[in-house]
Amino acid sequence: MVSKVKLNDSNSTRVPAEALQTQLSSIFEAVGCTSRHAEIAAKVLVAASVRGVDTHGVANVVGYSKNAADGTYTVPQETRVISESETTALVSGGNGIGLVSAYEAMEIAIEKAKKHGLGMVSIKDGHHVGMVAYYASMALEHDMIGMSMTTAAPAVRPALGAKKMLGTNPIGFAAPAGEERDFFLDMATSTVASGKVGLARRIGVPIPAGWGVTIPDGGEITSPPDGENETWALNPLGNTREQGSHKGYGLSVMVDILCGVLSGGGFSSKLDRGENMSWVMAIDIGKFRDIDDFKAMMDDMIRELHDTPPLPGAERVLVPGDPEADAMDDRLANGVPVENGQYAAIRERAAEVGVEVVI
Incomplete structure (x- = not known):
């Protein structure tokens, strides 16, 4: 059932990644973003779609650009350093597009790691950052390990709880390998990212039992709910006490602490929908050991895992x-599938803001 909650060639339109980058950049610039920030925002969204994370991909340009145009997001924006040390910084996202502030925060973390081996940045006054692991992956080209996470408004019940109290609070982690593919972890601390429930509803398929429950009685949900409301909640990773729901719950609270409490921006239950506080880190491998040796050991570990006999x-x-x-291999070669309704919405949005429709 899970495999059905995906895009395929019957419900989507294939578009070259380069054309999507051009289209999204032009839309962001048309609503007030600087050219640099427009390029960044587009790059993050296109990267998500290229990697198959469609819920956090290019279709989000419609909502983000409307929020910028109506003043919900402040554009042009500034990622402002509030306080810092040699290895840490607290920054304000300036109420701007979260994709941009998280990107620039990771740039700060990487520069600190180059000088001191480690860089950590907590971000307040922020909004949705899209695919959270993108920012962790920015460290890879610098031969660094990256980590990133973000809070969100309540969508998930705590373990044993009958009320939404936590965001999906995702975690990203990336580490470079040598000959093998880089390690790239992108996970929600809920059983599933909330966007997948919306995707299932749009393309007309059921969701697996265990993704969410009705509130407050805890009944299983298999028909995708119509939007966010107080009648249902996502489950924490693990779902039940017997299956380890306390682990997903604990990870979610950890994210709230590093992103919301450390920044002072607020933890999940204090956030309005659309508000997100984030945290990023870069670690310079070369300050610990020879980088080539590290990558060779990463290759060994990845090969051993791949060679594990399957069930x-x-x-x-x-x-x-x-x-x-x-x-990524498929989509860079054959185009990025964009859900048909969202493909039409992107084209419509481009026309609305007065830029050329190029997809």
Whole structure:
């Protein structure tokens, strides 16, 4: 059932990644973003779609650009350093587009790591950052390990809880390999990202039991709810006490602490929908050990995991990042699938803001 909550060639239109970058950049610039910030915002969204994370991909340009145009987001924006040390910084996202502030915060973290081995930045006054692992992956080209996470307004019940109290609070982690694909972890601390429920509803498929429950009685949901409301909640990763729901719950609270409490921007239950506080980190591997040796050991570990005998009925053992890398290979070669309704909405939005429709 899970495999059905995906885009395919019957419900989507394939578009070259370069054309999407051009289209999205022009839309962002038309609503007041600087050319640099427009390029950044587009790049993050296109990267998500290229890697198969469609819920956090190019279709979000419609909502983001409307928020910029109506003043919900402040554009042009500034990522302002509030306080810092050699290895840390607290920055304000300036109420701007979250994609931009998280990107620029990771740039700060990387520069600090180059000088001192480690850089950490907490971000307040922010908004939705899209695919959270994108920012962790920015460290890879610098031979660094990256980590990133973000809070969100309540959508998830705590373990044993009958009320939404936590965001999906995702975590991203990336580490470079040598000959093998880089390690790339992108996970919500809920059983599933909330966007997948919306995607299932749009393309008309059920959701697996265990993704969410009705509130306050805890009944299973298989028909995708119509938007966010107080009648249902996503489950924490693990779902039930017996299956380890306390682990997803604990990770979610950890994200709230690093992103919301450390920044002072507020933890999940204090956030309005659309507000997000974030945290990023870069680690310079070369300050610990020889980078080539590190990558060689990463290769050994990844190969051993791939060589693990699969369970009956399973094709092969995957390593985090494999599905996204497979999607990237396909989509860069054959175009990025954009859900038909969202493809039309992007084209319509481009016309609305007065830029050329190029997709």
